[in-house]
Amino acid sequence: MRVIIGITGASGAIVGIKLLQNLNAEKYLIISENAKKIIEYETFYPLDYVKSLATKIYDNSSMNEDIASGTTKFDALVIAPCSTSTLSKIASGIADNLITRVASVALKEGRKIVLVPRETPLSPIVLENMLKLSKLGVVILPPVPAFYLKPKNIEDVVNYIVGKILDSLGAEHGLYEPYSPQ
Numbered sequence: 001m002r003v004i005i006g007i008t009g010a011s012g013a014i015v016g017i018k019l020l021q022n023l024n025a026e027k028y029l030i031i032s033e034n035a036k037k038i039i040e041y042e043t044f045y046p047l048d049y050v051k052s053l054a055t056k057i058y059d060n061s062s063m064n065e066d067i068a069s070g071t072t073k074f075d076a077l078v079i080a081p082c083s084t085s086t087l088s089k090i091a092s093g094i095a096d097n098l099i100t101r102v103a104s105v106a107l108k109e110g111r112k113i114v115l116v117p118r119e120t121p122l123s124p125i126v127l128e129n130m131l132k133l134s135k136l137g138v139v140i141l142p143p144v145p146a147f148y149l150k151p152k153n154i155e156d157v158v159n160y161i162v163g164k165i166l167d168s169l170g171a172e173h174g175l176y177e178p179y180s181p182q
């Protein structure tokens with residue numbers, strides 16, 4: 001499986017990093033400039049370590065790349081976390097950087113897209129954009145905890161969210177235990 005992973009400048013960079021750590025696939029990684037700052041601010045992981053988790057790294061400002069073309073096959077695009085700015089650009093057909101270009105390619109080619117938007121509360125503009133994308137088959141997967149699984153710490157919450165992303169890709173994992181009624 002070949003998966004393109006975009007990390008954008010929303011809070012929750014750890015979700016993208018943990019996805020890279022747990023996804024067993026060919027991983028093509030694009031990190032936006034804002035995401036680089038947030039990785040540094042929110043996590044203890046050096047940028048070079050994050051990049052080392054990927055099969056191939058792309059520069060978000062470069063359009064002259066294989067994955068900017070529909071002729072390059074990939075199985076899925078996951079943007080985690082996905083800023084509301086990037087989500088709204090995708091919904092509007094704006095392709096002004098490599099992440100949004102790959103998303104527009106994935107949309108036109110009918111490929112799987114999973115977006116992990118982190119924002120709260122959500123404005124009507126963002127909600128409309130989410131609905132528009134959802135109707136086009138895009139999986140909108142906000143990083144919302146499953147409180148009923150009784151997470152003990154943030155790691156449990158992140159594991160659950162990354163597990164849900166992997167579920168939507170059809171990838172095996174042991175990141176969370178399914179709900180079991182007592």
Ligand SMILES: Cc1cc2nc3c(=O)[nH]c(=O)nc-3n(C[C@H](O)[C@H](O)[C@H](O)COP(=O)(O)O)c2cc1C
Nearest residue numbers: 008009010011032033034035083084085086118119
């Ligand atoms: C510390 C910090 C946290 C941010 N958190 C969010 C967030 O959770 N959600 C969001 O949509 N934007 C957030 N932003 C704003 C985005 O980084 C900004 O809209 C940026 O233009 C997104 O660009 P990108 O999608 O190309 O990374 C945050 C910015 C900073 C500096």
